[in-house]
Amino acid sequence: MKRFEDLSPSLRCIMTPGPVEVDPRVLRAMSFPVLGQFDPEFTNIMNETMGMLRELFATGNQWAYPVDGTSRSGIEATMVSLIAPGDRVLIPIYGRFGHLLHEIAERCGAEVYTIEKPWGSVFAPEEIIAEMRKVKPQVVAMVHGETSTGRLQPLEGIGEACREMDALLIVDAVATIGGVPVETDAWKLDAVIGGTQKCLSVPSGMSPITYNERAEAKVLSRKQVERGLRTDDSKLGGMSPVRSNYFDLGMLQDYWSPLRLNHHTEMTSMLYALREGLRLVLEExxxxxxxxxxxxxxxxxxxxxxxxxxxxxxxxxxxxxxxxxxxxxxxxxxxxxxxxxxxxxxxxxxxxxxxxxxxxxxxxxxxxxxxxxxxxxxxxxxxxxxxxxxxxxxxxxxxxxxxxxxxx
CATH class of the missing domain: 3.90.1150.10 (Aspartate Aminotransferase, domain 1)
Known part of the structure; x- marks a missing residue:
């Protein structure tokens, strides 16, 4: 029988756009004893984490919690839940991860429209707003910080335009959250996705998200269809239930609500890591x-x-x-x-x-x-x-x- 040596990964100086080195205090937190997911001590940790995420995202949103999985899980959960089949979705692309949003939107059954900039540059917000007036999208999805090109997209003014056109604005802030300002409320961002393995210095495995009442209204409308409470598609604009069970924000927010409706078994040690990482961010x-x-x-x-x-x-x-x-x-x-x-x-x-x-x-x-x-x-x-x-x-x-x- 083959014998395996003790695991002993090399100590690296990781200077990539993600993952990055993990703060030793976060690693220590991951070694703490596991609690049951409905243990009051653990649900208190869940509540504390939500409170810290609100500060991180600069928001008063009720919903700010992590999706279990890598950053892409948060992106997919948000897009699958907020993009219904047939929705017109506008995606400004200026690097690799704009193309990822395009792919996910297509998998949601959306009618996808794109505008592109040469890699190494970004859009003026006015360019995006002008395209919105042409497309009249239900959803605009875009990347805040594009790590493939090292560029940062200005967001000011786009959220306001989305409100005027009754469109939802989804922002991928995976690479920027904790490193530069992400002003969820001030910029009128409807849903924002963050990542743990970049500026938060937590291992990959959770994706913090937040979304407001405008986004939640669409989530709840699709949830009513799923439960058969509303069947008149004309009143829902052709709304359909979310096609994923795991990535359904309606079910996830029930899990993170005081109801604690069982949806999955929470990643206990990863939540310890996220809580400690957030504590360190806010302490600094x-x-x-x-x-x-x-x-x-x-x-x-x-x-x-x-x-x-x-x-x-x-x-x-x-x-x-x-x-x-x-x-x-x-x-x-x-x-x-x-x-x-x-x-x-x-x-x-x-x-x-x-x-x-x-x-x-x-x-x-x-x-x-x-x-x-x-x-x-x-x-x-x-x-x-x-x-x-x-x-x-x-x-x-x-x-x-x-x-x-x-x-x-």
Missing amino acids: GLEARFARHLLHEQALVAGLEAMEMKLYGNPDCKMPMVTCVTIPEGVDGEAVRSMLLDDFGIEIASSFGPLKGQIWRIGTMGFSCRKNNVLRVLGGLEAALLRQGCKLPAGLALQAALDVYEQV
Whole structure:
């Protein structure tokens, strides 16, 4: 019989756009004893988590809770529940994850309309609003922070336009929540999906979501159809029940309500992790956390520019948490990534689609967003590039980053 050794994963410096390093206090929380999902002590933890999520999402929404599963589970639960077959859905696409929203909307049976921007740029909100007037969608779904290109989409004004046109606005904030402001109520966002494995520094496995009364009204209408309480489709605009059991927000909110109607067995240890991760975010303070992400981005960019690396994309819409670097001509990008991992224990990312093999993506997110990590990745990248025969001004990158830190 084959014998297996004890599990002992390598300790990495993870500087990707997700996952990132997990705060040790979150890992400790995951080791706590398991409670039954209806134990009052555990349901109190559920309630505390909902309260902290409201602060994180900057909302007074009743519904703010995690969907069990990776970030895509939250996206799919929200879209499956809020997009009925035949709905007109507008999706602005400026990177890989806009295409994902398109695919999910099609699977929901929607009539999907898209507008696209070249990768590396974003839309002016006025462009999206103008397209809304043409399409007259029931739903607009879009990405806030596109990690495939490192760009941040402005959202101000789009929610107000959706209210005027009676459309729901769904926002994928998986990569941005906890790293930059996500003003759910102020921007009039109807449903927002977050992720744990990025700026929250919690392992992948839960997807925090929030949605308002406008979104809940559609959820409840579809729930009434499901239960046979309303059968006149003309009054529902052709409404149909949610086609998923697991991803039905109507059932999930019953589970998270005081009724505690059984829907699934809650991921106890992951909820401990999420609660601790949220506690740490709020303990640091959202404004301080946003400022920290900006500081380490500035140091990283200063170092890369001193190394004479070319940054990819429009700088006016850059995400603070993801820096995209054009791979120098003649350099084997994968060989550099391999050397960083094998010799320095540092992981950075490549990219997708048309950018595959063209750029590296360096994440400065959550617990990974630290001075020692930024200095380590700059030093390692310089060494790996020199070994590849790339000509660059050696020794300046770390000094440029240190200059940024000394100004604080």
